Amino acid sequence: MAAMSAEAATLPAERLELERVRDGLVLKLKGAWRLTEGVASPQGLFERDELAAKPDRLKVDASALAAWDSALIVFLLDLKKGCDGAGIPLDLSGLPDGARRLVDLALAVPEREGARRSDRIAGFVETLGREVQGALKSAGEMLEFLGESLIALARAATGRARFRMSDMYLVLQECGPGALPIATLISFLVGVILGFVGLVQLAQFGADIFVANLVAVAMVREMGGMMVGIIMAGRTGAAFAAQLGTMNVNDEIAAFRTVGIPPVEFLVLPRMLALIFAIPLLTIYANVVGMLGGSAVTIALSDVSLLQYYTQTVGSVDLVDWASGLFKATIYGVIIAISGCLRGMQCKKSAAAVGDAATSAVVTAIVLIIVAEAVLTVIYQVLGI
Amino acid sequence: MTEQQATVSADLEPPGTTSAPSAEAPIVVEDVTMAFGDFVVQRGLNFTVKRGDVFIIMGGSGCGKSTVMRALIGMQAPAEGRVWFEGQNLWEIDETARQLLLQRCGVVFQSGGIWSSMTLAENIGLTLGEYTDLKPKEILEVARLKLALVGLAGFEDYYPSEISGGMQRRAGVARALALDPEILFFDEPSAGLDPISSRRLDELILELRDSLGATIIVVTHELASIFTIASNSVVLDPDTKTQIATGDPKWLREHSDNRAVREFLNRGEET
Numbered sequence: 001m002a003a004m005s006a007e008a009a010t011l012p013a014e015r016l017e018l019e020r021v022r023d024g025l026v027l028k029l030k031g032a033w034r035l036t037e038g039v040a041s042p043q044g045l046f047e048r049d050e051l052a053a054k055p056d057r058l059k060v061d062a063s064a065l066a067a068w069d070s071a072l073i074v075f076l077l078d079l080k081k082g083c084d085g086a087g088i089p090l091d092l093s094g095l096p097d098g099a100r101r102l103v104d105l106a107l108a109v110p111e112r113e114g115a116r117r118s119d120r121i122a123g124f125v126e127t128l129g130r131e132v133q134g135a136l137k138s139a140g141e142m143l144e145f146l147g148e149s150l151i152a153l154a155r156a157a158t159g160r161a162r163f164r165m166s167d168m169y170l171v172l173q174e175c176g177p178g179a180l181p182i183a184t185l186i187s188f189l190v191g192v193i194l195g196f197v198g199l200v201q202l203a204q205f206g207a208d209i210f211v212a213n214l215v216a217v218a219m220v221r222e223m224g225g226m227m228v229g230i231i232m233a234g235r236t237g238a239a240f241a242a243q244l245g246t247m248n249v250n251d252e253i254a255a256f257r258t259v260g261i262p263p264v265e266f267l268v269l270p271r272m273l274a275l276i277f278a279i280p281l282l283t284i285y286a287n288v289v290g291m292l293g294g295s296a297v298t299i300a301l302s303d304v305s306l307l308q309y310y311t312q313t314v315g316s317v318d319l320v321d322w323a324s325g326l327f328k329a330t331i332y333g334v335i336i337a338i339s340g341c342l343r344g345m346q347c348k349k350s351a352a353a354v355g356d357a358a359t360s361a362v363v364t365a366i367v368l369i370i371v372a373e374a375v376l377t378v379i380y381q382v383l384g385i
Numbered sequence: 386m387t388e389q390q391a392t393v394s395a396d397l398e399p400p401g402t403t404s405a406p407s408a409e410a411p412i413v414v415e416d417v418t419m420a421f422g423d424f425v426v427q428r429g430l431n432f433t434v435k436r437g438d439v440f441i442i443m444g445g446s447g448c449g450k451s452t453v454m455r456a457l458i459g460m461q462a463p464a465e466g467r468v469w470f471e472g473q474n475l476w477e478i479d480e481t482a483r484q485l486l487l488q489r490c491g492v493v494f495q496s497g498g499i500w501s502s503m504t505l506a507e508n509i510g511l512t513l514g515e516y517t518d519l520k521p522k523e524i525l526e527v528a529r530l531k532l533a534l535v536g537l538a539g540f541e542d543y544y545p546s547e548i549s550g551g552m553q554r555r556a557g558v559a560r561a562l563a564l565d566p567e568i569l570f571f572d573e574p575s576a577g578l579d580p581i582s583s584r585r586l587d588e589l590i591l592e593l594r595d596s597l598g599a600t601i602i603v604v605t606h607e608l609a610s611i612f613t614i615a616s617n618s619v620v621l622d623p624d625t626k627t628q629i630a631t632g633d634p635k636w637l638r639e640h641s642d643n644r645a646v647r648e649f650l651n652r653g654e655e656t
């Protein structure tokens with residue numbers, strides 16, 4: 001009530017009229033009360049002397065009412081609330097039958113206590129606090145889920161995990177060969193960009209040939225895995241979240257629990273294993289395509305020949321570089337599987353929630369991939385790899 | 386043991402008992418409160434499901450029927466109180482023991498819960514493969530039988546998306562029957578079904594009780610179903626957030642001293 005604005009409080013005099021009668025007050029409704037004319041608020045009425053004097057009753061008279069729809073009902077419900085608050089008995093018997101029935105219907109089920117969500121706007125500090133709490137809770141859940149998944153993975157390694165191989169092949173098919181076209185395009189372009197930037201700089205020193213080193217090292221150690229990770233987060237992570245989210249909505253995950261099959265083993269494990277297989281392979285492929293991209297620019301824009309570029313590339317990265325890059329990529333695979341599956345399993349029970357789960361899975365995965373990349377780079381540095 | 390038997394013969398456990406009620410009653414709910422965080426859904430629940438009962442958990446929409454059922458099938462711990470399942474405190478025993486108990490029951494979810502990435506035969510076969518040493522061919526045979534029991538003979542190789550909602554519900558029943566459960570739970574089995582299908586499902590429920598000797602717990606607010614199948618019930622109330630009656634619904638309809646119960650059973654929901 002307090003939120004009622006000032007202009008809503010003024011009631012058009014031509015649409016209603018207060019009249020004093022022997023046993024109280026009569027509120028006469030006139031003309032059309034329709035949504036097209038706006039919704040009137042009775043707030044102003046209660047400030048008038050006639051009502052402030054607490055009449056014995058307030059009778060609504062609709063004999064002059066020309067037309068009505070929900071606008072009238074909203075007004076009457078507000079009026080009823082106001083009258084109840086002021087302790088004035090309200091007599092609605094003069095209303096058209098339909099209107100009276102609608103009012104009764106609206107009042108039939110009392111508002112559930114605590115059902116209405118508060119529409120108060122939280123202050124900055126409160127919002128910040130809630131966000132931090134939420135982030136901490138979410139990090140905790142993530143760690144817990146990671147733990148469960150790793151236990152499941154360990155069980156799989158000892159052959160005791162329960163899942164269907166056919167599920168894993170299906171996911172493998174979808175996230176491996178299915179991702180080749182986009183992986184080709186993106187990594188070729190990344191190679192081209194690296195090559196171009198490198199060439200512009202190195203040509204100033206006449207060191208064109210070292211573009212091959214730059215592209216090879218950058219692709220193999222960092223960019224190949226990261227690009228594949230980001231592509232897979234968008235393609236596969238989102239798909240995992242949507243699949244598991246829909247399963248949650250349909251009680252399928254609950255059904256796994258009741259028959260004693262842990263959903264983490266049956267649903268998460270095949271997806272995680274498929275990504276652990278697929279991502280390193282895709283990364284090797286992406287690295288090679290990226291080097292091709294780099295060579296294309298270099299050959300086109302400088303005097304370096306394909307053979308020179310090839311020889312230089314082969315000499316610039318060794319097995320350790322490849323292994324360290326592929327290890328990172330495998331970690332990204334685990335991250336993508338975990339975030340996709342976790343968000344799917346946390347999904348609330350609605351269609352919109354499935355969409356949110358997919359979005360959140362992608363965001364979580366990309367953020368974690370970048371963080372993991374940074375952490376691993378530092379660790380490699382320290383270890384001298 | 387005889388002493389405990391005596392306590393169970395009463396319909397309600399006296400509150401505060403901590404000794405296990407006898408296994409004569411597969412499920413005894415004692416002073417249970419169900420809540421989501423601070424939001425209490427139902428409190429002070431006390432009821433006993435006897436062997437061979439078709440026990441109805443009823444009440445208006447949103448009063449917490451599904452939530453209470455979740456406590457009985459090991460999916461959500463009660464905020465307070467105890468659930469005795471075959472004489473064991475379901476929420477105090479460890480996870481493995483709980484799983485072992487729950488293997489003896491089958492659950493049919495409100496929205497079917499049938500696994501969408503598997504054929505109907507695989508849905509039924511999965512648990513069989515999990516808990517028995519049957520060969521794939523034998524599993525298929527059993528799956529065929531279960532599907533035939535619910536009138537879905539010949540649909541072994543269909544995916545859930547290829548059959549109607551009512552058929553999915555029945556497939557859910559077939560899956561719940563996979564391990565020949567002693568206790569079967571149904572959450573709103575006839576919601577969204579036409580009167581004839583829902584009638585058939587009711588008949589199926591009675592049939593299952595009689596042929597398998599199963600104890601059946603049904604969450605529903607369909608009066609027609611309630612009067613056809615129920616032998617005992619608990620009525621949950623959304624306003625007082627507790628149970629307002631226990632007993633045979635046919636008896637409660639006429640004789641309950643609670644007006645809300647009589648109204649619910651005579652006219653259906655007042656929402």
Ligand SMILES: Nc1ncnc2c1ncn2[C@@H]1O[C@H](COP(=O)(O)OP(=O)(O)OP(=O)(O)O)[C@@H](O)[C@H]1O
Nearest residue numbers: 421424426444445446447448449450451452453573
């Ligand atoms: N995950 C949840 N978190 C918070 N509150 C919930 C959650 N699920 C249900 N509730 C609340 O618990 C109450 C009971 O829900 P429940 O699903 O058990 O009702 P129900 O009796 O089964 O209703 P219906 O007949 O419509 O299926 C509802 O008021 C709902 O608001």
Ligand SMILES: [Mg+2]
Nearest residue numbers: 450451495573
């Ligand atoms: Mg329900």
